[in-house]
Amino acid sequence: MLVRLLYASHAAKETPAGSITAIMQQSHSNNPRQGITGVLCHSERLYLQVIEGGRDQVNALYAKILRDPRHTDAILLHYEEICERRYSGWTMGQVNLNKLNPGTLLRYSALPEFNPHALSGKSSLALIDELMAAASVLGRA
Ligand SMILES: Cc1cc2nc3c(=O)[nH]c(=O)nc-3n(C[C@H](O)[C@H](O)[C@H](O)COP(=O)(O)O)c2cc1C
DSSP: OEEEEEEEEEEOTTOOTTHHHHHHHHHHHHHHHHTOEEEEEEOSSEEEEEEEEEHHHHHHHHHHHHTOTTEEEEEEEEEEEESSOSOTTOSSEEEEGGGOOHHHHHHHOSSSSOOGGGSOHHHHHHHHHHHHHTTOOBOOO
16 A cells, blocks of 8 residues: 655754755665655755655654654645555655746745745645656656
């Protein structure tokens, strides 16, 4: 049984530079073993992550991520059972939201500022898919 989970959170204020590198290293080392795939979008202020895999593995990883002090205010945006993965080529793709094109953003959002806490889960997933189609994702593995 496969599921897809999407959440957003605020980066912790005292997060040291290099946190994203450390998180990506942990993801690339742990996720293949657990059959986890997905994409992590980030800026200095926030994270938006989509995680796919077996239900037990996704739920366990999300519980672990929620306890991580490197971010706060995590909000679950979307959770669904899926027949097939969308991000099977990425053990955890990486998207830098600072490079987001304002036109792309406005297609899915009321204001030209990226605020996933105010976006629907469907809009956030559509935005991630568009970023992937535009080859904005790093870290294919
Ligand atoms: C925004 C964010 C995303 C994360 N994504 C993942 C992930 O996809 N996979 C993972 O193993 N850890 C991820 N982590 C790190 C976990 O919270 C946790 O620190 C890590 O899995 C512990 O790894 P270890 O058991 O090897 O020490 C993430 C942390 C944050 C703050």
